[in-house]
Amino acid sequence: MSLDLTRHRARIVAGETSAAREIDRSLAAIAAVPAAFLHVDEAAARAAAVAVDAARAAGGPLPPLAGAAISVKDLFDVAGQVTAAGSRILAGAPPASRDAPAVARLRGAGAALIGRTHMTEFAFSGVGLNPHHPTLANVPWARLDPGTPRIPGGSSSGAAASVAGGAAWAGLGSDTGGSIRIPAALQGLVGFKGTAQSVPTSGALPLSTTLDTVCAITRSVRDAILLHEVLAARPVVRRRRPLGATRFAVATTSLLDGLEPVVAAAFEDTLSRLSRAGAAIEELPVPALAELGPLQVHGGFSAAESWAWHRQHLASDGARYDPRVALRMRRGAAMTAADYLDLHRARRDWILRMQAAMRGFDAVLSPTVPITAPPIAPLEASEDEFFRVNGLLLRNPSVVNLLDGCAISLPCQAPDTAPVGLMLWADRLADDALLDTALAVEACLADRS
Numbered sequence: 366m367s368l369d370l371t372r373h374r375a376r377i378v379a380g381e382t383s384a385a386r387e388i389d390r391s392l393a394a395i396a397a398v399p400a401a402f403l404h405v406d407e408a409a410a411r412a413a414a415v416a417v418d419a420a421r422a423a424g425g426p427l428p429p430l431a432g433a434a435i436s437v438k439d440l441f442d443v444a445g446q447v448t449a450a451g452s453r454i455l456a457g458a459p460p461a462s463r464d465a466p467a468v469a470r471l472r473g474a475g476a477a478l479i480g481r482t483h484m485t486e487f488a489f490s491g492v493g494l495n496p497h498h499p500t501l502a503n504v505p506w507a508r509l510d511p512g513t514p515r516i517p518g519g520s521s522s523g524a525a526a527s528v529a530g531g532a533a534w535a536g537l538g539s540d541t542g543g544s545i546r547i548p549a550a551l552q553g554l555v556g557f558k559g560t561a562q563s564v565p566t567s568g569a570l571p572l573s574t575t576l577d578t579v580c581a582i583t584r585s586v587r588d589a590i591l592l593h594e595v596l597a598a599r600p601v602v603r604r605r606r607p608l609g610a611t612r613f614a615v616a617t618t619s620l621l622d623g624l625e626p627v628v629a630a631a632f633e634d635t636l637s638r639l640s641r642a643g644a645a646i647e648e649l650p651v652p653a654l655a656e657l658g659p660l661q662v663h664g665g666f667s668a669a670e671s672w673a674w675h676r677q678h679l680a681s682d683g684a685r686y687d688p689r690v691a692l693r694m695r696r697g698a699a700m701t702a703a704d705y706l707d708l709h710r711a712r713r714d715w716i717l718r719m720q721a722a723m724r725g726f727d728a729v730l731s732p733t734v735p736i737t738a739p740p741i742a743p744l745e746a747s748e749d750e751f752f753r754v755n756g757l758l759l760r761n762p763s764v765v766n767l768l769d770g771c772a773i774s775l776p777c778q779a780p781d782t783a784p785v786g787l788m789l790w791a792d793r794l795a796d797d798a799l800l801d802t803a804l805a806v807e808a809c810l811a812d813r814s
Contacts, residue, residue, distance in 0.1 A: 369585040370534040370592075374431045377421070384414035384421075384432030388477055391434035391532050395480075398530030400501040401523040403439050404446065405480040410434060413477035428475025429595055435476040436533040438524050439484050441465045442568040450570045451484040451495050453685045454678055465568025467537060467579045467596055474595040479533055482523025486687040488539055488572045489671065489694065491547045491734075491758035492744060492751060493519030496687050503738045504529035505553050505784050515738040518548030518758065524582045525552045535592050536582045541572045541667060543734075543762025545580050546774040550733035550786025555807075556582045557589040557773045557800065558765065560793045564596045571674060573667040575709075576766040586775060586807045590800050602797045606727075608805050609643030614726040618654040620761050625736045627778075631785040632732050635777040635810060639730075642809045646730070653718045654764065660711055662704070664696035669705055672697025689751060712767060719768055720792055728802055733774040733786030734758050761788060771796045773803045777810055 376382050388410050395402060417432030442448050442461035449455040464472060472478060483501045485493055493501065493516050502514035504526050517526050524536025525548035538545050540558040549556025557580055564579040571577055581592040590601050615621075615636065624632070640646050663669065671694045672679075683691055700708075723729060736757055744751045765772040765788075772790035789806065791799045 367584065370430075370433055370583065370588040371585065373433060373534055374427070374429075377417070377431050378427055380421075384417040384477070385411065388414040388432065388434060388479075391477075391479055394531040398504060398526050398532055400499040401483055401526035401530060401532065402436070402480045403449075403451070403483055403498060403523070406446075406478060410477040410479045413472075413475065417475055428473075429591060430471065430474045430476040432475055432477050433534045434479040434532065435471055436479055436482045436524055436527040436536040437468060437471075438521055438536070438538040439481045440488055440539055440569050441468050441537060443468050443478065443481070446481065448570060450488065451486045451497065453497050454682045461568070463568070466565040468568065470595050470598060471537060479527075482521075482527055482536060484522055484524075485520035485544075486690045487570070487671065487675070488520040488541060488544055489667065489690045490755050491519050491543055492755050493517040493522030493548060494741065494744065494751075495522075500741060501526055502741065503552055506738055509783065514741045516551065516741055516744065516754075518551035518738065520544040521548050521582060525549060525554055528554055528582050528584060534584070535588060538580065538582060539569060539572075540578045540580050540762075540766065541576045542759045542766050545582055546733050546762045546772060546786065546788060547758050549582050549774045550788075551738040551784055553776045553778070553784035554582050554584060555586055555589050555773065555775050556580070557593060558762075558771060559593055559597065559796045560771050561766075561769055563593075563796060571670065573670045575666040575670060578766070586773070586800065586803045589773065589803070593796070593800065601800055603801050604798060605801065606805070607643065608639060608809060611727045611802060611805070612645045612647070612725065613639065614647055614649035614723065614729045616651045616654060616729050616731055617648050618651045619657075620654065620731045620764070623735055623757070624732060627737055627783055628732050628735055628785050631778045632787065634779075635787050636730070638809055639806065647726075649722065649726075649729070651719070651722045653715055653722060656715065657764070657767070660708065660715060660767065662708070663700040664693060666708065668693055668697035669700045669708075670697070672700075689748065716768055723792060728789040728791045728799055731761050731788045731790070733788040734761060737783040737785065765790045769793045771799050773799060775803060775807055775810075
């Protein structure tokens with residue numbers, strides 16, 4: 366396993382390095398991914414690292430994050446900073462008076478909050494482009510194909526780039542339809558979306574109050590566990606079940622449609638490796654997955670609930686929105702109160718049928734997204750192509766948000782090839798068991814000799 370936050374912390378505890386020295390390295394790494402950050406808080410990050418080094422010198426216990434550089438999506442309140450959510454219309458808003466609970470928990474755990482990261486405006490797309498800020502390209506693809514900038518994935522685009530580029534050990538973000546898992550999959554990282562209620566969403570500008578989840582992008586599953594423990598303010602209970610005692614379903618309805626060949630090959634290879642390790646894997650038709658279209662009438666929860674928050678801003682200042690974001694929000698204007706209540710009732714019924722289909726399995730396996738990161742240029746040139754790709758990126762991960770479940774994306778590609786994400790997902794409140802299973806899956810995939 367490459368160096369991750371867990372190993373980084375162990376090195377600081379052992380005195381092999383210092384938090385201050387490592388913050389210097391993180392700040393220097395920003396030069397390689399400058400578009401990932403909308404604001405760099407060098408002074409605060411250094412101060413947090415110095416405090417950790419002083420605690421170690423005094424012989425005291427070190428906090429869980431031990432002065433590690435953690436980035437914060439521009440969606441979250443950080444005391445003294447403006448929460449613009451990647452927009453122009455909020456750029457002149459008053460600074461936040463206090464930290465969002467998620468930010469406060471990171472700070473309390475000893476994080477060095479290194480800066481605010483690039484994001485899709487108001488978190489409304491899985492592509493990761495934002496016309497208000499410099500274009501952010503996919504970090505691993507910049508090495509694989511340096512002549513063709515590719516999308517970073519969104520909406521937590523800068524969170525992923527900050528981790529992939531070495532500037533942060535983890536990136537705080539949000540996931541409403543895949544906004545953590547999509548950029549994690551496209552950039553070869555781990556993205557965990559817990560059950561929505563597990564981490565407070567207050568102090569984060571909402572997209573959909575029904576679907577929003579606060580979570581993080583990391584370099585490993587064990588780091589995902591560490592960040593989830595901090596954000597959820599509780600320990601993760603590990604069962605340590607071997608893969609030989611695990612039963613997986615592969616949902617064959619919709620989620621395997623139209624896979625890019627490299628994604629299909631990586632997914633099939635992953636299933637073969639898990640099967641050889643003793644996991645039971647069964648194909649599972651899930652008819653309820655074919656019913657998602659009617660549940661997204663008028664844009665679904667995200668359009669309706671974002672319209673409710675943004676309608677006055679759109680009326681007075683709509684020309685300063687990203688047109689693609691404004692278009693999707695305005696779809697919510699067509700939804701009546703009766704439509705909205707019907708949508709909640711339909712969702713409850715759909716969840717019950719999904720739970721019945723998944724019963725008896727430890728997790729469902731799917732490709733996180735059906736494609737690898739496409740080039741940026743065609744998406745900037747064509748609105749139709751932008752929305753086609755956006756729909757593909759959101760198709761698989763958004764199922765879990767609608768389910769109110771938990772999911773994790775982890776890399777499943779061969780070394781030095783295009784990043785591909787494997788998504789493990791399960792019912793709500795199965796977070797601990799899913800993370801435990803993901804550790805075993807990650808260990809299985811690590812040996813590709």
